[in-house]
Amino acid sequence: MSDEEDTGLGSAGPMMVEVKTRGERPHSHRSRHDESEHYSDDFSEDDHLSDDNDHGHEEEVMTQRSTRRRHSASPAGRKNGQRRIDMTPPDQLLKSTERKAAKYRDNGKSDKSIHELIRCLALSRIVYGSQHWKLAQSHANLAQAYFEQKGYAAQADYHADIGKNIMLNQVTMTTTENEKAEVYSVMFNLYHTQCRALTALKKYPEAEQLLDKCRRTEREFNKFSCVRQRDCDDMKVKTCQASASYKEGNPELVDTALAVAQAYANTGDEDAEGSAETYLNECLSGCLSVHGPHHKKTLEVQDELCRLYIRTDRHNEALPLLRQSITDKCEVYGDYSEQVSDTYKLIASVHLSQGNIEKSLRAYNKCYNIECHVLGKNHKKSKDTERTIDLLMASPGLSNKFVLNKGDKLKQRPKFNAIVNRSQAVGGFKSQN
Structure with missing residues (x-):
């Protein structure tokens, strides 16, 4: 299956077949989340990585290591003339190696981290086979490390391309929605890493094609109900950063x-x-x-x-x-434009948050006048602004102190009454006589 045919499932996704099993799933198909809960994070002989400043402990570890090397190299370190063989299952070695790679990365030891990721690649092939999506995930992790930790774009492109071909040319067997989501996450990381690598290599047309596949994969990933919104947001940010170069x-x-x-x-x-x-x-x-x-x-x-x-x-x-x-918008959009009124409204909100009610009222009034001219008095935005002005004018003492315009001043005048008080009229007539 070529790269152009990889949109067979939804968009830019691998061909997946859902496998329904009875009882417990095989150990080799468990998700990384399940595996991380089943095994602890103890590091055997690599626990000393977090204690680099403890020189006494470091010397003790080095002494123990040299002693082990001497024993393994000497006949006394052998049993029945043979070297001692590590019988730890490869799936457990894979988990331990992944944790070592992450710890080396967090401590800024890029070379050691990449060395452990290469070991993860070999162990993944042993545990899952040469055509499993978990092996593609190991290629994705190694490609990402090469690009981000060392800046090796060619190596990143190489391993991302291998992982992508594994995902696209084989039928991926999945059992749960969580595993399907993880498959799409791996596919996205492969596209994303290779896109950045090709951009660094100035292969812009190929990088643009991969960027489109990143967007399609992101949309498919967002459809799963099991994914977190934060994961979707992070994927969107990464998509934008692939296109930023x-x-x-x-x-x-x-x-x-x-x-x-x-x-x-x-x-x-x-x-x-x-x-x-x-x-x-x-x-x-x-x-x-x-x-x-x-x-x-x-x-x-x-x-x-x-x-x-x-x-x-x-x-x-x-x-x-x-x-x-304001000045620039008046020149671009005109003095009476919605963009200018929106800016006055923002200015008014800032003044209001600072407690400057009079300055806020002046800005709201300018906003309202422009909205009435552009949108009309019955528009929703105009009515909202008018209600805000009325609320602010209802503040004690402000209505007498602050007059917005002649129209408001006329509103404050007492209403004219054509009926003359009778007592005043009679008194006035008598006084004239």
Whole structure:
């Protein structure tokens, strides 16, 4: 099956057959989540990795290791003239090796981590066979490590391509929805890693094709009810970052950086706001260099950045940017435009959050006048703004102190009464006589 035929199941997905079994599933087909719960995280002789600063313990371990090597090399270290053989089952060795690779990676020891991932590749082939999706997962992990930890794009492309061919050219046997979701996750990681590797190798047409497959696989992954929303958001962020590697000054870089920022902002995570701000600033810089200040895309990015400032309670940074964008929007969209009214509404909300009710009322009034002119008084946005103004004007002492316009001043005048008080009329007549 070629790459162009890999969309046979939904989109860009491997061909999967659901297997219904009775009783307990075979050990070799259990998901990684089940395996991680069944086995503990103890590391035998590699526990000392977290104690690198303990020199005494390190010397003791090195002494023990040298002693073991001497025993294994000498006839006394042998039993009946043969070396001692490690009889640990390969599936348990695979789990232990995966944990070692992760621990080396977390400690910044890239070479050792990749060495363990290569061992995982061999053990996966022994445990699952040469055509199982778990073997493709090992290729995906190794490819990702080569690219992210060492920057080896060619090696990453090589292993991702092998894993992709395993997934696409074989019928993948699945038993549960969780396993199906994991298969799509592996497929996405293979596409994503190879896309980044090809982009680094400046093979842009091939990378663009893989990026489309990443998006299709992401959509299929989102359909599973067993996946977490955070996993879906992370996959979306990765999709945007695969597409972010364009030359500086390319207009596509602006759209990509904006999409990445919005994806981070949609996660609802406070830590993601920092990443969103980074991409928005990068996007704004690209807009200014590519389009200039008086462009719709530049103004769109400025609005996104202002909303981020408001969400993070950085109103003093939002206000100058909002005031600056008023002039630019008047030039691009016109003085009476919905974009200008929306900006006045944002300014009013910032003033209101700071307790500056009079400044907020002035901004809301400008917003309302433009909305009535552009949308009409009966439009939902105009009515909402009018209700907000009425609520603010109902504040004690504010109605007498603050008058928005001549129309409001006329409303505050007492109503004219054509009926003259009788007693006043009689008294007036008598006084004249």
